[in-house]
Amino acid sequence: MTRRLEVALGARSYPITIGAGLIDDPAHFAPYVAGRTAAIVTNTTVEPLYARRLGAALERAGARPFSIVLPDGEAHKDWRTLDIVFEALLRAQADRGSVLVALGGGVVGDMAGFAAATYQRGVAHLQVPTTLLAQVDSSVGGKTAINHPLGKNMIGAFHQPVAVVADTATLATLPARELAAGLAEVVKYGAIHDPSFLGWIEQNAARLLAREDDALAHAIQRSCEIKAAIVAEDEHERGARALLNFGHTFGHAIESAEGYGKWLHGEAVAAGMALAARFSVARGRLTREDAERLIALIERLGLPARPPSIAPATWLEYMGRDKKNEAGRVTLVLLEALGRAAIVKDTPPAALEAFVASA
């Protein structure tokens, strides 16, 4: 069964298609690539698995495909790796009518998207996510970025793809640790927006971990629906979109403090959500029972609910660099209940400092 939904952004609206075996079907690509040069941007892990098949589908869709293979991992999400993409495009004399096709996880999607946003001041791109995290989160919504040594995702652009094609069959080759990391973002959608979806995740945790296609496809669809609704309301993160960063302020600090690549993004978000839930309790917003229920789900999915040991000054330094901050105060997403979140801008610095000191 192929599932289809739309991210409604006026002239920049685009479809998300979800199903098993989609990367072999030229029909999903032809409207965007026919007659064009199509650069498949992928990494050394994904390239041997899927690049040839995707290239064949693009060719049957009427494109002139070629591959650009990047080193794998968050540690490479930087300018140096991005320049591999630019140099390959320029050597191929790729013009403004060219299309970039991101084939891989969140790192590949972010870099291919940012390359598309800035190559010759902007070309089109498709997202073909092959990790659960990318299928439920990073491939949707147009956020693209690279990391800077002084902060994660600090250099980037809002640049929507022309289509997202999520082939659930590609999840079969995903390491268990990465599957769990993707489930962290699925849990996030339930926690911030949909208590009944959160209940469904609790009931179907074993099926999700066993990679049952029906369960995964439902989780992906519901996650994309929630993300699409929030993005349609606030494309450039001036308000509600910040809710999608639940767990991410603490999580980004973990990733930065530990060095990119040691913790997977989803793992850091999982620990970050647990921290944000605990801090919500400390601030009198959430009941202890609700926080413990969320933490129990995180643990059941094999995800970390405790952060590594980080000095309080380091926590505050990295949280102080978060893009949501305003006028020197850390902006946090806290829970009011399971399924309802709030953007909180007036946390007293002393309260946050005391919390991270005991975290």
Add this chain to the structure above:
Amino acid sequence: MTRRLEVALGARSYPITIGAGLIDDPAHFAPYVAGRTAAIVTNTTVEPLYARRLGAALERAGARPFSIVLPDGEAHKDWRTLDIVFEALLRAQADRGSVLVALGGGVVGDMAGFAAATYQRGVAHLQVPTTLLAQVDSSVGGKTAINHPLGKNMIGAFHQPVAVVADTATLATLPARELAAGLAEVVKYGAIHDPSFLGWIEQNAARLLAREDDALAHAIQRSCEIKAAIVAEDEHERGARALLNFGHTFGHAIESAEGYGKWLHGEAVAAGMALAARFSVARGRLTREDAERLIALIERLGLPARPPSIAPATWLEYMGRDKKNEAGRVTLVLLEALGRAAIVKDTPPAALEAFVASA
């Protein structure tokens, strides 16, 4: 006398203000910077001349200004220099409400604009151009970019400023060579769009070279009016905006082949316009008399009308990388008459090759 016009782009519309002494007047900045961190992005040449005065005006306008000083010159318009801006912004914990203020010529404006387009996925920026070229061209229209070793302006974004403040008094310190380079772009507007303005430039060439404020202010205003009208019609260069590239396809090839910084951009555009006019004659589009009249004006302004010696293969290689190209054919802007240009996409490669071989 202060002159004011608007670039009409709906929600992204912005004013251009032209006059002597504007950088000292907080009223021109307050609407955009009050209560914000304002990073003055400038270079080692301009900083000692104007940064303190602009900083004082920004402070009186209610901002918290600080300066980021870059090395001077087109040779530094690259990622390494851009990273100086990112690092300074991150160290200052500049948030999304911060404003970048570009103080300098086209290189500073392009880099500050691209930094603003991509820092934390986009912050506001003001353009305070201090060269004639930046005042009549690069500060207006939202094109931002850095160079790549394989091509000029290949990495960038469309990111409109929130205001352009052109202080004509800053032109007093401009080297004569840079003044002439700016006049090349002024000539361009007449050549592509306005025969009577071209006549005015011919009649007032001596006054412009003598830097008479009235003459310069009129040239800047009329140039900005023409550019604003074309940009309002075609912000993202899908059609008519390409007319603004008259002389630039040949000119970019000269800059790339000679190495960034050896020829000033305006000088390369001057020689590029002369070549484009000659090629327009060769293609039977323009009379020889009109071409000679344009070339005579270029020479009268002290600008080069002949390119350096470049091998035909090198010409074609660099022209083949132009962003306007489609499907492997070089797009050229050719003249139909003085004051009327056309975008030409069907030039036979052999005709172009024969022309550059004899150029």
